[in-house]
Amino acid sequence: MSDLKSKGGATIEQGDTVSTPYRGGKHEGKVEQIVTDEDQARSLDAKGARHAPAVVYTDQNNKKVAHKPNTVTDLDKEW
Template sequence: MTGKDIVDKEGQPIHEGDTVWTPIRGGKHEGTVEKIVTTEAEAKKEGVKHPPKVLFTDQHGHHVSHNPGTLRHEDMEGK
């Protein structure tokens, strides 16, 4: 499996190990990409639907999956 065609909201490639985030309900989900699911078989195994999905554990310890196009890479400027 490769994430070469999986890109974030700004068109940047997403890879396992990247730090990504998405705004949600007045806050955000942020975490390090653990897996990128690209096939129906992988999706079924991981318990998600409608691949591709990016799987990560958010800052609260919840396992989450998001569509790649809703995610952004963590802004490293100012850190």
């Protein structure tokens, strides 16, 4: 279980559906990976955050993205 919190304070876990605003739209998808190791974060094959912690998911456009936990909204736990 992860101790990372979303923008609204919910605990983020693998499999949760998350969303973050991006350039007038949003990235939304299911969490595939939660990265807490700095070396692992630098080697991510995803657009976005390059420092731990990071939440990695594939968005609705089939692009793998990584964002800081405090920038995402956990749609499964926040309304």
